[in-house]
Amino acid sequence: MGVAVTGIGIVSAAGLTVSENLAMLKSGKSPIRKIEGIQNLRKPYIGGQVSLSDEVLRKELAVSTEKIVPRTALLAMKAASEAWTGHKTSDEIRTAVISATSIGGMELSEQFYRQFKRANDFAKLNWLSVHDNGAGTNILSDFLGINTWRFTVSTACSSAANAILLGARMIQNNVIDRAIVGGADALCNFTLNGFDSLMIYDSEWCKPFDDRRKGLNLGEGAAYLVLESEESRKISGKNSICSVSGWANANDAWHQTASSPEGRGATLAITGALQKAGLTSEKIGYINAHGTATPNNDLSEATALNNVFGNNLPPFSSTKAVTGHTLAAAGAIEAVYSVLAIRDQIIFPNLNFEVPMKEKTCIPVTTLTSAKIDHVLSNSFGFGGNTSSLVFSK
């Protein structure tokens, strides 16, 4: 049964709209390149940057120049407005905003901090008013005109997947009728340096699932989906693109950052999502993997996939060689890609893959492929052992 998806919106390095992202995914090209425009970069990091400056975004979204708005919130508003097209707030439809972020306003806060620490300069102190994650969600919710049930999930790289599954549960439990769910994260020194300090940031283009992979490239972006109950759709008149039919959240409980070698959390999340959807493993037509290209993650995920699907894996790919790893937004960006896979009956290629990993039978799809797809599995695994999986169905 599941919960209907009646709107999707996305902004990423791959494009500023759903159709631009789709075109990039189909082209086999990648926009990942040297990151520009961020001050005080320690290294010439490469990553997936959204090709819109804050100034252009603010103009497009009619955000007043006096208002302090972090880039994360600008990206969120852009993607959410595409998803929300044709939707209206209504007294008859109980609506929630469930967003996700890991950096919140940090790209502004770190600029204040630098000036404050090095020069005792307090000029940007009021930028801290939007430091916390919830500030951005309030800005987004005010923008959409939704004043009830505002949530922000922050579970690292699984955040947006958890936002989506919370929305689905709240609808199924009849707490709400509709939710706009997703996440946003912008690039900033804090996360670029953070992943680099863990020695898992590849200075070259990342290679998901490849034996020679060295680490991830970060990305930025935002994506939102609108979920509705049957009753809500009767009032809104919106068509269902597909449904969220399965979900599960588990914890690896192994290490703060590394994934367990046996892929314990991931296995539980995938199994739980299939169970919720009432599906046996062979019903999955495509898996959008988490696939960050770190040596540890990809092996752990491959192990989990083998645990659940045996050696005969369904077609799968990581799209992070196109978007970069967008942290809290990843679960939503990849949810939108999963929805597109069902809508258009296609499997997106895993770019930059040549050499299969030695330890596991795990070979992703490397060219754009048409296929009959009834169900898609999307994985999102993060720090703190947080592992979540979603199933989307026709």
Next chain:
Amino acid sequence: MSAYIHSYCTISRRETFARGILATMNEKRSETIIHPDFTMVIKPELIRRMSPMIRMGVGAALAAKGERGIDGIIVGTGLGCMENTEKFLDQFVMKDEGILAPTAFIQSTHNTVAGQIALTLGNTCYNSTYTQRGVSFENALTDAMMLCNEIKSNILVGGIDECTPLMTQLGITAGLDSKIYGEGASFLVLNDKADGALSKVSGCFNFSGDTSSLASTVSKFLDNSGLKKPDLILFGDSGVTTSGLLDLLADIKTINYSDICGNYMSNSAFALQMASEIIEGKGAIKATKVLIVHNFSDADFGLIYIEKP
């Protein structure tokens, strides 16, 4: 939708860990958190990486859990792990070259407390973290109430925030009164069973609005869930805004709980334990139906209704 509270624990700037909230609320608040001895319950290999905030979160969670099995761990925190955030910022802001140490970074993510609770317990259950400023705990509580009814099991839910010296300093610079700040961790175990319960949470909601809409929203919230008018309101504000609540519900006894625990984004978790203690008859304050109204910033409101089981 409702859920039952079966246990709780708060670690704060008073001896609440050992003696609870009502028994200590009139004592002087210390300048820092009063930590119990964590080495009894957390392995040294784990504790060494934990900042004071993570220690108090894990400590309060373990104490609330006791011997019970847990099938959900849900945390609400407005600002997350600030000390570790500051530590990592210090590194790269002050050093233009050289490699950076990763520990502060990995322990700075908002979900570190929930993650470390799972790690300490070796528990692979449902695990989530909410960061919606003044309603971070209400977010967590809503999820926990749904979850314990979905899977019919014990769910550990908590609200936690810390206050670092830098935060206090910056607040003062911005013209705020440092005396209003607080910090703490309050964790509770919820499930769907009334048997043996201490109290019952019968409603939780969050919304954004101004004071003119507050009275009608509260009425609707009570009506929608078939809840009777409360006989006590626990009101939490941030010390910088007033909602006019006291005028609107003038005939109901109101206590400002933020005055007791200090101001921090997730302090409605403290209020929930306090409300439960009141309902259980642990102190001199009498009430059987308590409405917690949390108004952290101008327009954000959290509502929690709690009554006898």
Next chain:
Amino acid sequence: MMENLIKNLKTEIVEQLNLEHIKPESIGTDDALFGDGLGLDSIDALELIVLLDQNYRLAITDPEEGRKIFKSVRSMAEFIQANKK
């Protein structure tokens, strides 16, 4: 010289890794730092790389290379002795 280096290293390791529960002198010079010995993990390995960089200006760019060097306090001291600037 070596003795002094080993003694200092033990204190620096305890500090860098925040091993609150361990006295530096209790770390056996030839004890395994990882695995069964002190039970350190991958994050500790990265912190030890930072220690070598900050305190001894020695760079290790490959975590795998680190494995051999960080086998014990003695192997760390020998590496420093052999490469110090």
